[in-house]
Amino acid sequence: MTAMMTWLRDPNPQSRTQARLGQMWLGWLRMRRNPLAMIGLMIVLALLLMAAWAPLLATHDPLTQNLSQRLLPPGSAGHWLGTDEFGRDIWSRIVYGSRVTLYIVGLVALTAPAFGLLIGTVSGYFGGWVDQVLMRITDIFLAFPRLILALALVAALGPGVENAVLAIALTAWPPYARVARAETLTVRSADYIAAVQLQGAGSGRIIWGYVMPMCLPSVIIRVTLDMAGVILTAAGLGFLGLGVQPPMAEWGQMISSGRKFLFDQWWVATVPGLAIFTVSLGFNLLGDGLRDVLDPRSASR
Amino acid sequence: MTLLSVKDLYVTFRTESGIVEAVRGVSFDLGRERLGIVGESGSGKTMTGRSVLRLIRPPGRIDAVEMTFDGIDLLKISERQMRALRGKRIAMVMQDPKYSLNPVMRVGEQLTEGLRRRDGLRGAELHRKAIAALEAVQIRDPERVLRAYPHELSGGMGQRVMIAMMLIPQPDLLIADEPTSALDVTVQAEVLSILDGLVRDRGMGLIFISHDLRLVGRFCDRVLVMYKGRVVEELEAKHLMQAQHPYTQGLLNCLPRIGGDRGPLPGLDRAAAWAG
Amino acid sequence: MALIEIDNLSVTFDAGDRYVHAVQGVSLTVHARESFGLVGESGSGKSTILRAICGLAPISGGAIRIDGKPLQTPRGFDFARRVQMVFQDPYASLHPRHTIDRTLAEPLAIHRIGDTDRRVVQALRDVGLDPSFRFRYPHQLSGGQRQRVAIARALMLEPEILLLDEPTSALDASVQAETLNLLSRLRAERGLTFLMVSHDLAVIDHMCDRILVMQHGRAVEELDRDQLAAGAMKTGYARTLFNASADRMLDG
Numbered sequence: 001m002t003a004m005m006t007w008l009r010d011p012n013p014q015s016r017t018q019a020r021l022g023q024m025w026l027g028w029l030r031m032r033r034n035p036l037a038m039i040g041l042m043i044v045l046a047l048l049l050m051a052a053w054a055p056l057l058a059t060h061d062p063l064t065q066n067l068s069q070r071l072l073p074p075g076s077a078g079h080w081l082g083t084d085e086f087g088r089d090i091w092s093r094i095v096y097g098s099r100v101t102l103y104i105v106g107l108v109a110l111t112a113p114a115f116g117l118l119i120g121t122v123s124g125y126f127g128g129w130v131d132q133v134l135m136r137i138t139d140i141f142l143a144f145p146r147l148i149l150a151l152a153l154v155a156a157l158g159p160g161v162e163n164a165v166l167a168i169a170l171t172a173w174p175p176y177a178r179v180a181r182a183e184t185l186t187v188r189s190a191d192y193i194a195a196v197q198l199q200g201a202g203s204g205r206i207i208w209g210y211v212m213p214m215c216l217p218s219v220i221i222r223v224t225l226d227m228a229g230v231i232l233t234a235a236g237l238g239f240l241g242l243g244v245q246p247p248m249a250e251w252g253q254m255i256s257s258g259r260k261f262l263f264d265q266w267w268v269a270t271v272p273g274l275a276i277f278t279v280s281l282g283f284n285l286l287g288d289g290l291r292d293v294l295d296p297r298s299a300s301r
Numbered sequence: 302m303t304l305l306s307v308k309d310l311y312v313t314f315r316t317e318s319g320i321v322e323a324v325r326g327v328s329f330d331l332g333r334e335r336l337g338i339v340g341e342s343g344s345g346k347t348m349t350g351r352s353v354l355r356l357i358r359p360p361g362r363i364d365a366v367e368m369t370f371d372g373i374d375l376l377k378i379s380e381r382q383m384r385a386l387r388g389k390r391i392a393m394v395m396q397d398p399k400y401s402l403n404p405v406m407r408v409g410e411q412l413t414e415g416l417r418r419r420d421g422l423r424g425a426e427l428h429r430k431a432i433a434a435l436e437a438v439q440i441r442d443p444e445r446v447l448r449a450y451p452h453e454l455s456g457g458m459g460q461r462v463m464i465a466m467m468l469i470p471q472p473d474l475l476i477a478d479e480p481t482s483a484l485d486v487t488v489q490a491e492v493l494s495i496l497d498g499l500v501r502d503r504g505m506g507l508i509f510i511s512h513d514l515r516l517v518g519r520f521c522d523r524v525l526v527m528y529k530g531r532v533v534e535e536l537e538a539k540h541l542m543q544a545q546h547p548y549t550q551g552l553l554n555c556l557p558r559i560g561g562d563r564g565p566l567p568g569l570d571r572a573a574a575w576a577g
Numbered sequence: 578m579a580l581i582e583i584d585n586l587s588v589t590f591d592a593g594d595r596y597v598h599a600v601q602g603v604s605l606t607v608h609a610r611e612s613f614g615l616v617g618e619s620g621s622g623k624s625t626i627l628r629a630i631c632g633l634a635p636i637s638g639g640a641i642r643i644d645g646k647p648l649q650t651p652r653g654f655d656f657a658r659r660v661q662m663v664f665q666d667p668y669a670s671l672h673p674r675h676t677i678d679r680t681l682a683e684p685l686a687i688h689r690i691g692d693t694d695r696r697v698v699q700a701l702r703d704v705g706l707d708p709s710f711r712f713r714y715p716h717q718l719s720g721g722q723r724q725r726v727a728i729a730r731a732l733m734l735e736p737e738i739l740l741l742d743e744p745t746s747a748l749d750a751s752v753q754a755e756t757l758n759l760l761s762r763l764r765a766e767r768g769l770t771f772l773m774v775s776h777d778l779a780v781i782d783h784m785c786d787r788i789l790v791m792q793h794g795r796a797v798e799e800l801d802r803d804q805l806a807a808g809a810m811k812t813g814y815a816r817t818l819f820n821a822s823a824d825r826m827l828d829g
Contacts, residue, residue: 011717012709019676019712191670194633195730199684200657209683213674341749342720456619485618485776486821512749555754557783559822560806565758566783569751 027293037289043282051099060089062096062249071265082267084258090271093249097272100250101279104165104234105227112169113223116176121211123177124184125203135181142174147236154242164243168233172226176219183215217294224287228280235276251276304474304506305331305353308367312348312530315360323348323361325530331474335500335507337521337538339514339552345530350476350510354391355383371473388415392467394460396479401463402451409447412466419470434465438495457488461495468499474506475499482511493520514541514552526552580644580770581607581630581738587638588625588794599625601794602639609737612764612771614785616778616818622794623774624665627740630772631662643738654688661731665743667723671715677701677726678711684733700729704759721752728759732767739764741773745780757783778822782806790815 013019031037050057059078066087074082074090081091123134141149150167157163187193193210235252237243244250246257251272258269312324324345329336340346352363355375368375370391375383387393395401403411413431416422422430428447435443438461451459460480467475477496481489497520500507511517517524518541526534526549534546544550551569588600600622607613615623628634630641632652641648643659652660664670671680681697690696698708704725715723724744731739744760745753757780764771775781781788782805790797790812798815810816 011713013712016676016678016712019678019714023714191664191666192672194628194631195662195664195670195727196672196683196687197633198631198652198657198660198662199687199734200652200654201683201687205687210672213672341751487618487817490821514750552750555751557754557757557779559779559782561779561783563761563783565761566754568755568758571751 031289031293034289034292036285037292040282040285040287040289043278044286047098047102047279047282050095051102054095054099058089058092058095060092062088062093063247064088071261071268073265074267074271081271082265084254084268085261085265090254090268093254094251094272094275097249097251097254097275100161100244100248101231101234101276104161104168105230107165108168108172108230109223109227111165112172113176113219115169116173116178117180117212117215117219119173120177120180120182121184121207121215124181125188125207125211127188131181134177138174138177141171142178144171146171147233150233150237151240151242154237159242159245161244164234164237167237168230171233172230175226176222179218179222180215183218184211187211187214217290220294221287221291224283224290227283227287231276231280231283302332303330304333304371305508306367306369307349307353308365310349310352310363310365310368312345312352312357313362313364315362322530324352327525327527327530327532329525329532329535331506331508333500333504333506334523335497335509335521337517337524338508338510338527339512339517339524340527341512341552343529344527346510346512346527347478349527350393350478350508353474353476353508354387354393355380356393388467388472389419389470390472391474391476392470392472394463394467394475394477394480397456397483402459404451406450407447408449408451408454408462412447412462412469415466415470430469434469435462437468437499438462438465439491440465455488457484457492460484460492464492464495471503472505474508476508476510478510479512480509481516482513489516496520514549515556518542578609579606580609580611581605581613581772582642582645583626583630583639584642585639586626586629586636586641588622588629588634589637590635599634599794600629603789603791603794603796604639605789605796605799607770607772609770610768611787612773612785614781614788615772615774615791616776616781616788617791617797618776618818620793621791623791624742625794627662627742627772627774630660630740657684657736658688658734659736660738660740661734661736662740662742663724663727663731663744666747667720667727668715668747670727671723673715676712676714677718680715680726680730681733684730688734696733700733703732703763704729705755719752720748721756724748724752724756725759728756728763732763735767737768738770738772741771743775744773746775746777753780760784778805778818790818 007018008022008025010018010022013022069079069083069087070085072079072083074080076082079089079091081094083089084093119134119138123131149171153167153170154163157166188211193206196206196210234243235255238250238252239256241253241256244253246253254272255269258272261268308328310324310327311322314321314323327349338346338349348357351357353368353375355363357363365376373386409431412434413427416427416430431447432443435446440446440458440461446454446458446462454462464480480496481492484492496507499505509517509521518538521538524536524538524541525532526546528548534544534549536544542553544553547570551567554567555569557566583603583605586600586603587598590597590599603622603626605613615626617623625634629636632650648656678697681700682693685693685696697711701708701710706722706725710718710722718726741760745756748756761784763769771784773781773784782802785802787799787801788805789799792814798810798812800810800815804810808819810819
């Protein structure tokens with residue numbers, strides 16, 4: 001362990017990998033000093049573990065109905081979070097629902113920022129008419145209310161997890177393009193860009209190797225802060241019945257079906273609501289912490 | 302007469318990688334004279350200047366056996382009393398006026414802010430004082446400068462405005478941290494002669510912090526040469542060329558000269574015993 | 578034979594509401610293996626000339642020829658192999674997220690030159706840096722070490738012309754001396770041609786054979802080294818500049 005630490009903190013790394021890992025280690029040390037970010041990280045890790053070990057954690061089959069045990073309150077024998085209107089165990093549905101949530105969040109987090117980053121850096125780097133065209137397209141997407149656009153897409157493509165993801169991704173990328181473009185504009189005139197231009201590098205190499213690494217931190221931070229919104233949009237689509245289809249467990253859709261009993265059997269809607277709240281909070285806290293670690297302005301210190 | 306007395310000043314920073322001592326036991330006395338503090342980056346010269354005004358942010362801390370200004374113990378007085386002292390009796394001019402002036406406020410407003418707040422001046426009297434302050438730093442068209450925004454001024458002009466602003470409350474001590482480094486050589490000379498005149502006419506004390514040994518030698522009465530947080534040599538500016546310490550000599554010799562022989566410039570021996 | 582010929586060069590920037598004439602009708606020639614200096618205060622257009630040569634500033638009038646051939650836009654691979662530049666601020670000219678190794682290997686990758694490991698290590702040695710610096714990041718180096726890396730990068734493609742834009746003005750005096758010595762040594766070893774910009778007459782005098790004094794985008798006076806050392810200026814501005822640098826004289 002100590003040998004590993006010395007290796008990581010070696011001021012004269014012997015290879016690229018060692019240099020990169022050393023930097024990551026320093027970032028981790030910075031992050032560890034922020035207790036709120038660590039709480040966020042714990043929550044996100046807990047979500048990951050919950051999804052991975054769902055069959056072990058779940059006490060019941062999330063889909064098996066048992067009408068004799070419907071609408072049991074939390075703390076009932078065998079159902080510590082209660083049951084829903086079909087007598088399905090809410091804890092097990094939350095556990096399996098985390099898989100869906102993670103799936104949606106993961107796919108959106110991979111596609112939307114990547115697309116936004118590409119549009120934003122290309123737009124900012126070239127400027128001129130390229131910038132004009134790309135940014136006006138971005139404006140058009142920004143101008144639509146997110147949920148409405150997602151609704152329209154799902155309505156056209158038909159309900160389902162994949163289409164929900166596609167709809168969310170298509171509506172989520174413009175802010176990333178904006179962030180990336182703003183960052184690109186400050187980086188574009190830097191001397192290190194001028195230096196590599198002088199060496200004869202092409203635009204692709206410069207954007208990929210020089211501009212994107214500088215934009216990535218802002219985008220990553222923005223992504224983690226947006227994750228809460230993505231979960232809520234997915235839940236919203238689920239709530240409207242346009243996302244995941246029953247009987248599959250999904251948190252938003254669970255709230256949706258629980259609202260009918262909100263006054264008498266409050267837990268049916270509240271428990272998945274709390275799950276969404278916790279995970280959203282986790283991503284937000286993590287994003288705040290990542291800002292301190294990844295922000296190029298603080299990284300130089 | 303001693304205006305400022307500093308004995309055994311330490312400035313320390315507690316960081317992840319341990320305690321960093323930026324200033325290590327610096328002592329000096331200042332009368333109504335021009336004292337130069339010279340050193341390379343990281344020598345602690347700026348920290349020394351800032352600690353007189355207690356402008357060291359946490360995690361930095363200031364320790365000293367003594368730090369008195371005109372009979373006031375700068376280490377003991379409250380932050381509130383310190384604020385009253387800053388600007389009014391001890392003023393500071395920074396390197397780059399771009400970062401010291403508020404970009405969205407007209408020069409006139411910034412210049413007269415203190416007069417309005419502290420002395421309650423208004424109208425014609427205020428205007429007259431502002432014009433006089435700008436004329437004191439040899440600004441030729443003070444009316445225009447008063448109406449201008451900072452970005453409309455050149456570097457030399459901005460620095461003069463900064464100096465004028467600092468001098469309005471008639472401070473007893475001015476700390477100038479690289480006040481001319483961002484300026485062109487021809488402008489540099491003018492700003493220096495303004496500072497020079499102010500010290501002579503008003504009997505102000507001046508601490509002039511710079512990396513430029515020759516400039517300080519020409520301009521100041523006395524010079525402290527700092528290296529790695531310590532004063533390695535203190536000498537009369539007119540004897541600068543006869544400096545004894547190897548570091549001071551090294552600093553003087555490593556500069557290229559007009560008409561020099563263009564051979565390799567002598568480097569600075571940092572490995573010597575005194576560097577520890 | 579003139580290696581760099583600048584003929585009546587003008588550079589005009591469009592600042593939106595007005596045009597900024599950064600360089601107006603400047604001509605100069607630099608011979609092979611010569612070291613030529615551009616001196617002036619801020620806003621004199623001296624750095625803009627270097628940037629115009631590199632294609633980083635628009636040429637709005639006149640011509641620049643390298644080895645008798647007019648420059649092409651974009652400058653292209655051949656230009657990159659002949660002309661390289663060292664920038665003023667070593668904190669801004671190295672990519673903060675690239676290791677030194679990547680910074681130095683990049684020109685080799687662009688020009689598809691192999692043998693990367695050996696060349697990178699050799700380049701570090703040539704500028705007096707230990708090869709153990711290879712996988713460090715720029716923020717782990719001092720200003721002087723960074724500028725050495727920037728010089729090493731400029732030399733990776735073995736150019737014959739080096740454009741130096743105030744290469745030492747951001748450095749401490751002792752580090753400036755080391756960097757100037759390094760540049761002089763490299764020029765002697767490799768037969769480089771320098772076109773150097775500085776506001777410091779002493780630095781320019783130390784490094785250059787001939788100088789051009791500039792003010793407000795125009796050429797004021799061309800001097801050779803003996804004229805400068807003797808203070809034999811003809812124009813008032815050059816004299817003002819010289820007098821303001823009087824403390825940088827040999828017997829100062």
